Amino acid sequence: MKKRKRISLLLVLALLLTVLSACNGKSNDAGASNSPNGSPASTVTSSLGQSSEASGGNKEPAASDGGPFSKYETPITLTSTLATQGWATFPAGETWDNDNIWHKLIRETLGIDVKWAWQVDGSQYFNKVNLTISSSDLPDVMMVNKQQLNQLVEADMVEDMTQAFDQYAMPFLKEQVKSSLLSAQKTALYNGKLMAIPEYAGDPRDSALTLYIRTDWLANVGLPEPKTLDELIQTAEAFAKKDPDGDKKADTYGLGLLPVYTGGGSLTGFLNGYHAYPAIWVPDSSGQLSYSSTLPEMKTALGRLQQMYKDGLLDKEFGTKDFNRLKEDVIAEKVGMFYATVSESATILGEAMKKNPKALWKALPLVSIDGQPARPSVPITGGAFFVVKKGYAHPEAVLKIMNLFVTKVYGEDGAGKGADSNYAWKDNGKYAVFPQSPVQAYVKDFNYEAVRDALKNNDGSQLPENLKKTYDLVKSTDGTxxxxxxxxxxxxxQTDISPFEVRVNYQKDPNFTIVDSFYGGSTKTMDEKAATLSTMELETFVKIIMNAAPLDDFDKYVSNWRKLGGDQITKEVNDWYAKNK
Known part of the structure; x- marks a missing residue:
């Protein structure tokens, strides 16, 4: 459930930074949570019909044609489930129920009448799904996690969605699946069959970390932008000990870090500089997958962090800090350098600039300890899937709704054609309405590049209306x-300081970012042991960094990790890898 909450937050932040920019000049990380080749299937309708009849005599889809947005001539009903979100508020007259903006759009555009089989607070959603699966009384469509998908596939309770995807997924979605969403699509494949439609949760590379730094502080301490990890540590020392804010008080520290692997303040950006990739699986020299947190590069990186802590370059309360406290430190000008995703440009720096409008912030790529570039590592995003009950006559309805969601939130193509920001946020971003859609998808967002290029050419005339608003707003202000x-x-x-530009540069080489090579969800031993092993890992690493344990405790951690389930997990992961690589 914690993973689901983190993914949801990243998605909200990503929409705030990009989709919301079309509403009011605001923009995810966010951020959370990829393969059929997308070739057309000429026999889809008859195949679906045969499958439905075999499962209970349901009739074939009542669509006027087989296209991605075809409307049913005779309206159909689709029952689904809903995880309500306490943070979401709606305009007067809008509710989670059937009369909201998304349900109306789906009815009017596609001829699909969505009915909730049940709804529950998001914190309890997957528990409720477990009860629903146990009852065998499934709705037509339901969002599930990977473990629940495994269970449903094994019990033959859900439809094979391969042909439905081939015929009904819109071209833009297929293009995304072939590239940035490929890993998510693979998580839904079983023996070559697509047994669910992933929520996708965006390009995993979108959650790659960027280094944020106060360039006015750099000027105050007489240093250039750091190009190496050694230079970053030199900068951290100057920020901690040379009064970078000029208030003649020893009230700053060097680098804002938290005991987490993802999001604002993440350790991962520093670790990546040592070519260490926490909590993911990577191929080793033998062609097998190894758990990267146990590899020698991790020990070396932890040793350097331990020395930084001894030298007073990290907050002495590092081990107990959280995102909100880091944000408070940035706003209070106690720290001028931290790692984060692009989303934090809104959640941290927007507030910091209100406190001091003269501050100068810049996003930099990760820096490395040697001549090899630092490659950002990211986990597989997602973990949520839309399944269709075995025998439901209209499995393609899931794709049609997803197509509609993608079009309204992102557009029909990489230029944002057809996007309408009112279906993501209403009244200048006051209301978040996108969670009302029964089927959602988060794909690679090209809005930044479209607006950036228009600004570069000083011509926004070809932008769709929602992006033209962003273009006009940027043209109307000078950053003050x-x-x-x-x-x-x-x-x-501003491409010379933008975190989005850093991210674009990361993504020029599709193999530059290190993406978790294990996308099989969870193995049997992971289900039993992973939580304990993860706790042991982070506790050990935090103690080492804070000099509460010797560096050699890393070797004890690796030994204990292996004995307490890690070796068996490694075997299970590589058994899966042999079949799926």
Whole structure:
């Protein structure tokens, strides 16, 4: 459940930074959570019909044609489930129930009448799904996690979605699946069959970390932008000991880090500089997958962090800090350097600029300890899937709704054609309405590049209306207006300092980012042991960094990890890898 909450937050942040920019000049990380080749299937309709009849005599889809947005001539009903979100609020008259903006759009555009089989608070959602599976009384469509998908596939309770995807997925979605969403699509494959439609949760590379730094502080301490990890540590020492804010007080520290692997303040950006990739599986020299947190590079990186802590370059309360406290430190100008995803340009720096509009922030790529570039590592995003009950006559309805969601939130193509930001956020971002859709998908967002290129050419005339608003707002400001989201938008589109530009450069080489090579969900021993092993890992690493344990305790951790289930997990992961690589 914690993973699901983190993914949901990243998605909200990503929408705030990109989709919301179309509403009011605001923009995810966010951020969370990829393969059929997308070739057309000429026999889809008859195949679906045969499958439905074999499962209970349901009739074939009542669509006027087999296209991605075809409307059913005779309206159909689709029952589904809903995880309500306590943070989401709606305009007057809008509710989670059937009369909201998304349900109306789906009815009017596709001829699908969505009915909730049940709804429950998001924190309890997957528990409720477990009860539903146990009852064998499934709705037509339901969002499940990977373990639940495994169970449903094994019990033959859900439809094979291979042909439905081939015929009904819109071209833009197929293009994304072939590239940035390939890993998510693979998580739903069983013996070559697509047994669910992933929620996708965006390009995993979108959650890659960036280094944020106060360039005015650099000027104050007389240092250039760090190009190596050694230079970063030199900068951290200057930020901690040379009064970078000029207040003649020893009230700053060097690098903002938290005891986490993802999001703002993450350790991962520093570890990646040592070519260490925490909590993911990577191929080793023998062609097998190894758990990267146990490899020698991790020990070396932890040793350097331990020395930084001894030298006073990290907050002495490192081990107990969380994201909110880091944000408070940035706003209070106690720290001028930290790692984060692009989303934090809104959640941290937007607030920091209100406190000090003269601060100068810049996003930099990760820096390395040697001549090899630092490659950002990212976990597989997602973990949620839409399954269709075995025998439901209209499995393609899931794709049609997903197509509609992608079009309204992102557009029909990489230029944002057809996007309508009112279906993501209403009233200048006051209301988040995208969670009302029964089927959602988070794909690679090209909005930044479209607006950036228009600004570069000084011509926004070819942009769709929602992106034209962003273009006009950026053109209307010079970075001195820190309220109403104007600074964030100005900053995002200044390519020499933008975190989005750093991310684009990361993604020029599709193999540059290190993506978790294990996308099989969870093995039997992982289900039993992973939580304990993860706790042991982070506790050991935090103690080492804070000099509460010797560096050689890393070797004890590796030994214990192997004995307490790690060796068996490694075997299970590699058994899976042999079949799926």
């Amino acid at each position: 207006e820190v309220n109403e989201g104007k600074w964030q938008q100005w900053w995002i589109y």
